[in-house]
Amino acid sequence: MVTAITSFGRSGTSDWLVQRVSGVILLAYFVFIAAVVVTGVDYAGWKALFGQTWVRVFSLMAVLSLAAHAWIGLWAVVTDYLTERMMGTSGNVLRISAQLVIALILFVYVVWGVQILWGY
Amino acid sequence: MLQVSIYRYNPETDQQPYMQDFQFDTEGKDLMVLDVLEQLKARDSSVTYRRSCREGVCGSDGLNINGKNGLACITPLSDTVKNNKLVIRPLPGLPVIRDLIVDMSMFYAQYEKIQPYLQNNTPAPAIERLQSPEDRAKLDGLYECILCACCSTSCPSFWWNPDRFIGPAGLLQAYRFLADTRDTATDERLSRLDDPFSVFRCHGIQNCVNVCPKGLNPTRAIGHIRTMLLTRAT
Numbered sequence: 001m002v003t004a005i006t007s008f009g010r011s012g013t014s015d016w017l018v019q020r021v022s023g024v025i026l027l028a029y030f031v032f033i034a035a036v037v038v039t040g041v042d043y044a045g046w047k048a049l050f051g052q053t054w055v056r057v058f059s060l061m062a063v064l065s066l067a068a069h070a071w072i073g074l075w076a077v078v079t080d081y082l083t084e085r086m087m088g089t090s091g092n093v094l095r096i097s098a099q100l101v102i103a104l105i106l107f108v109y110v111v112w113g114v115q116i117l118w119g120y
Numbered sequence: 121m122l123q124v125s126i127y128r129y130n131p132e133t134d135q136q137p138y139m140q141d142f143q144f145d146t147e148g149k150d151l152m153v154l155d156v157l158e159q160l161k162a163r164d165s166s167v168t169y170r171r172s173c174r175e176g177v178c179g180s181d182g183l184n185i186n187g188k189n190g191l192a193c194i195t196p197l198s199d200t201v202k203n204n205k206l207v208i209r210p211l212p213g214l215p216v217i218r219d220l221i222v223d224m225s226m227f228y229a230q231y232e233k234i235q236p237y238l239q240n241n242t243p244a245p246a247i248e249r250l251q252s253p254e255d256r257a258k259l260d261g262l263y264e265c266i267l268c269a270c271c272s273t274s275c276p277s278f279w280w281n282p283d284r285f286i287g288p289a290g291l292l293q294a295y296r297f298l299a300d301t302r303d304t305a306t307d308e309r310l311s312r313l314d315d316p317f318s319v320f321r322c323h324g325i326q327n328c329v330n331v332c333p334k335g336l337n338p339t340r341a342i343g344h345i346r347t348m349l350l351t352r353a354t
Contacts, residue, residue, distance in 0.1 A: 002284045002317040012313075012320030013349040076321075080280040 004079075006099055008072045019072045022065035029062035056117045063113035067106040074102050122146055122201065124156060126167060127209040129216050137216065139207075146197065153185055154192035156206065157220075168219035176333060179268030183220055184209040189270035189331040211273035213282065226282040227269045227289070233312075234286060234294040239305035255301040262296035262341060264334050265289060271328035271338055277321040285321035286313075288328035288338030295341035298348060310345075310352055319345055 008015050036049065049055055080086075082095035122144040129137035142160055154174055161167045169192075172178040176194035183192050186200045186207050197206065214222035240249065272278045272287035286294065294313065297303050313319045319342060328338040 001312045002315045004316050007316040010316075011353075012316040012318070013346075013353050015316055016320050016346065017350065017354070075316075076323075079317075080277070083280070085283075086280065 006096075007075055008068060015072050018068050022069040022072075025061055025065040026069060029058060029065075032058070050117070059117055060114065063110055063117075067110050070106055071102065075099070078102075121204075122156070122197070123205045124160065125205070125207045126157075126160070126220070127216075128167075128219055130166070130218055144206075150196050150198045152193055153183070153190075153195045153197065153200065153206070153208065154181055156197070157192060157208070168221055170221055177266065179266035182211055182268040182270045182273070182333075184212055184273075189274045191268060191270070191333040194333060211269055213273045213279040214269075222273075224269060227267075227272055227287070230272075230282070230286045230290040231267065231293065233318075234290050234297070235305075235309070236293045236297065238297065238300065238303050239308075240302055241304050249302045251301055258299045258301075259296060261336055262292055262299065265292055265296075265336060266334060268333060270331045270333055274327040274331045275322075276325070276327070277323065281317060281321055284317035286318050288322070288342070291319060291322070291345060292336060292338040292341045295345050298345060306348075307352070310349055313345060314349060314353070319349070 004010070009018060036046075041049070050059070078095050078098050082091055082098055084091035087094060124142040124144045125139045126142065127137060128134070128140045142163075144156055144160065146156075152174075154171060157167065157169055157171075161169075169181060169183070171181040171193065173180070174193045176191050179191070181192040182189060185192065185195055186202070186205070188200070189211060190200070192208075200206065208220065210216050210220045210222045214224060214226065217223050267289060269289060271292075272289045275285075275288055277285050278287040294309065298306055298309055303309075322339070322342045324339055324342075326339045329336075329340075332338070
């Protein structure tokens, strides 16, 4: 048992499941958005589309999935490469810093996403 | 003439590792890579490597041969040599002790972690613990591992986290005991594997499957462990 407190759900099984489910939600969302764009959409149509509650809920679901997906994926990347084994003594400082920056960006995206979806 | 290039490093005399080139006459025979090493050692006794059974059973001579991990004793030149070149390096990712010999401590530490022995909390019967032929068949493709480390040292996840990711060899053995109907410690074993590193650092790239000299499939075993963890926790 390896202790890791910076991973998304603390459990590898949980992170694995969240990564898969969020991936499917993101795929579905991008297929939906691509289909709308491909069929041609003007400003009024776009505004009417996002005026519907289910589109806003679906979009928020995609934003939250993106945050979880990015956290889990980037956590795996930084714990592979930004480590004391790879970078020497600065590894842990660099990794924690990178994780803080990633967490901050994802938090801003989520709040900003909510504002865009319900603020207009 | 075969161009053989061998990784050399003696920490007592060399500042840096270097590649030493040899010209080797195969006399038209399709030798095993180990035969080439043996003859080069007869020529230069300082060439150092591990070997024992010379028939793919002991797992001592795992080496990186022309960029692919394998056992020197069962890798014929015809399988690996292209453009008349044979490049032999130690297994990647582990500290080199000398020439082609690596320090396997980290590999064994991960193997030790999975508690590779049968655990049963019921009273021992007077005879062996019996298994049906069907239950015994579940261990096929698992028990054959000889711990040569070819798989784990070809795995990037193991290169980056050899202290936290158990690696394909250890996980194949972990599943060997999870799948054994005579073992009663399944839940404890799974609990020890649930963290984000031990099993889940595997991203399924199958380098392990590609190199296993015994034709085993650690990726499939890891998939079974993942399914067991998910089934237990959902």
